[in-house]
Amino acid sequence: MSDTFNNLINATETLDEEEIINNLKIILTQGTNIEISSTDVIKTLLQINRNEILKLSTEIIAEWAKTAYNRKNLTNESIINCLMSLLDNNDVDIVFNSIRALGNICYENEEACNLVDKIGINNILMILKNDDKRNDQSLTTKVSGLLLNLISLHDGLSRTVLKNEIVPVLEKLMIKYFETFEDNQMLLTFLLTILSNLLDYFDEQNVIFSEKLCQLVVDIFKKSTNPEISVICLEIFHGQSEKDEIKALLAKEGVCELLFELIKKYKHQVNDEESRSVLKMACDLIVIILTGDDCMYMLYNNGEGQVYCNMITWLDSDDSDLLSTGILAIGNFARRDIHCIQMVKNGISKKLISLLSQYNSSTGTSDIKIQHALLSTLKNLVIPHQNKEQILQEGLIDVIYPMIKIDQYLVVFKLLGTFRMVIDGQESAALDLISRVDFLERLVYWCYNSDHLGVRGEVPRLLAWLIKNCHSFKPFEKFVFVKDTVRCVVEMIASNHSVMQNEAFYAIKLLFIGCCSSTNNVESSDTLIEKLIEEVINADIGKHLNFVINKYGEKMDQHSVDNLVALLEQILSFKSATKHLKSANISKVIEKMSLNPNIQNASDKFHKITTVLNE
Known part of the structure; x- marks a missing residue:
């Protein structure tokens, strides 16, 4: 292989184009496992104005850039500038290979991303914007992957693409490829991840996460059976869920019900830190949605709402995250007196007091979270005057009194509030x-x-x-x-x-x-x-x-x-x-x-x- 590479070097020095093409083909056929110590030959190849050479050269560069050693040597302003220029070439194969080469060079390579930022990314964005002029989505998929690499490592590029109005482009592409969802899951994964990464800069750049865009992500979330896509959608929802209009849309579109079903389906596969983190995010999203007054009222539905009924089932869960989520969700439903009165009549307070009796002397981290959730919810339930006497008869004081020995002040704060609410008028x-x-x-x-x-x-x-x-x-x-x-x-x-x-x-x-x-x-x-x-x-x-x-x-x-x-x-x-x-x-x-x-x-x-x- 070293002989072939040396022959390539000699051919480029004499600009023997046929010999160059022959050696490039041999390298691609025999393998590209070469450590590049000098980039002069690459710079020369990228300057030759012959499409066949450019096509083979960019393909080889893309392969060479898969190794960390070569990636470092290929992080060169002249090389990256040439590759960026080739994105305007009329030959689709050259453009495709150039994108691959740039993507591999920039993979986890902040220095290369800085060079791209210095040169400018308008031609990268233009490829995305011109998607409707092509019949094949492969180029759009590849350039989306490149863009994702770039913005993942460079804050400045994230701001730049937002200033270049990338969000309407992403929205247009997701709408188009949603229609052929099964065939374009990788592309949709890239587009959603780009959107998710850019959301952190929306407020700073005065970009609005519209209800229309949220609805599109909801539609993808509902249709997908791909766990990776589901998690990305979940991250997007979670990041925007503090906005009342987004909460309302998620509630209306049945996202809480879908999350419950997904958790039910996959909870037995939660066996590491990453999967546990996803489960917690899903649980947090349900609770956050229920902080919206309209959402809470809609999903309670006079005590017959599916989400409310689902959360009651989690009160019997042996998973601490599901249990605490069920309790907190009930607490959010208990922000209206009429709901509280109905819940107490239906035995919810008795159930919660019984649960608290199992945790009222615990000091473990997960147990403290459950204590906090139980006290928050019980405090809400005892606010209506009609509930106080019954909850006292159910033994609330006897169960919470041992908790005065606790020194975890987030729990103590809720404990004090519960005491204060339950003695009012009693x-x-x-x-x-x-x-x-x-x-x-x-x-x-x-x-x-x-x-x-x-x-x-x-x-x-x-x-x-x-x-x-x-x-x-x-x-x-x-x-x-x-x-x-x-x-x-x-x-x-x-x-x-x-x-x-x-x-x-x-x-x-x-x-x-x-x-x-x-x-x-x-x-x-x-x-x-x-x-x-x-x-x-x-x-x-x-x-x-x-x-x-x-x-x-x-x-x-x-x-x-x-x-x-x-x-x-x-x-x-x-x-x-x-x-x-x-x-x-x-x-x-x-x-x-x-x-x-x-x-x-x-x-x-x-x-x-x-x-x-x-x-």
Whole structure:
């Protein structure tokens, strides 16, 4: 073979075209397993203006470029420039071979892709655009593969092709070859993968992923039995599924139902990381689609929707991803009270509580995901007032209470929200929980030892709701003596959320009223009310009231104004507390309240408060 190659070199030096053709044919016949150390002969061959030589030369280059060693040596600006120029040749075989050569040279070769970008890819794109002028799709398939190689390694080329309006071209080609789907699956795979890779740049380049284009991908997804094509379609859907119009189209076109059937068909073949990743993506897509309100309502269909029924079956799955997806999907369906009420009547909450009892002390990663999903869904189900009593009777508190030992704060956040929702208006449940010292201590621990902002915000709200809903002053005797419980509620006064401010005003007001009304002995020598006053002063209630009145006093709603005034009345009934408020300069900022029209309903009380503060 080396003799033949040397003969080729000699022939090119003398420009003996017949000898060149003869040696090129011998190389192709005997094999192309040659390591190219010098590219001079190739450059010469590509400059010869004879189609037969160009055809044979480009075919050989394509073969030589299959090895990493030759690919590196062929990464030459002059060679790539010649090959790119040949894409304009009238001989289809030369164009085809040139595309093959470029594709093999650029395979996993960023340097070669940079050279293509430098030279420009207009003639590559033109081949795609001129597809309708050809009777054979092989050239379109080959150039699509080349384009895919290029954009996979070069961000700049992805932007360039988008600027050259490649998306309408891809759409036109997919529509055309969809009609002969079975014969053109490789081409469609290339086109879909190009589209998938370009989607990351759509927003940046102001390109729209239209519903028409999405519908086309859906049609391909429905028709295909090719797993590779199905996965690419899935990636496209997943990447665009945050858009409401895309979610709605996917829901309407039955993508969730199809995904369920595909998972059912292939789940037993999920045995490695790659296949597991695809399964998770399919599951995620179902959940994401259901985050759309219209999608959720359509697919629930009064509890008879196929997707809803399918998700219920996954509650019995032994696959953690399918189980968590089923739970999260049910949670998304449970965003309407009417759905929640129907689900609880049909035993869904009981099923979920039973499931949670199997996971309420687990610490494994997959188990934590299931805990999070179960708590999210149960929290939604207990929101309607009609559901609370039944879910409590089904044992929710007993099942979630052991979870207070958990330190996984994403789960803790959902746990706190579930506790808070289920005690709303449920006196006995609230009284039970607020009477448990270990529970109060754990809440305080989470409040001051978590870096999760949601947890730190939920703890004081839960404490405030316990105070409000227990309808008893008796547990206050324990509450104020648990370290930092009062402080936790007091600090919520300075929240930037008006709802939380109001909850803090009301809860602290109730603590004052309750502690003043208590006639029982307490563990310390101080009276209960003195302990409360000590706690609110230590929590610097004056500073927090100064902040909230100064920032929000002029625009507080009626409920907040009324509860703040009532709280100030309680505090100012005690000398030490009054002294504390005066030292916090409440008298200066309180004047802002006079500008709030909602203060008129409590003008007499407000006047007395300002008088005391200014004494």
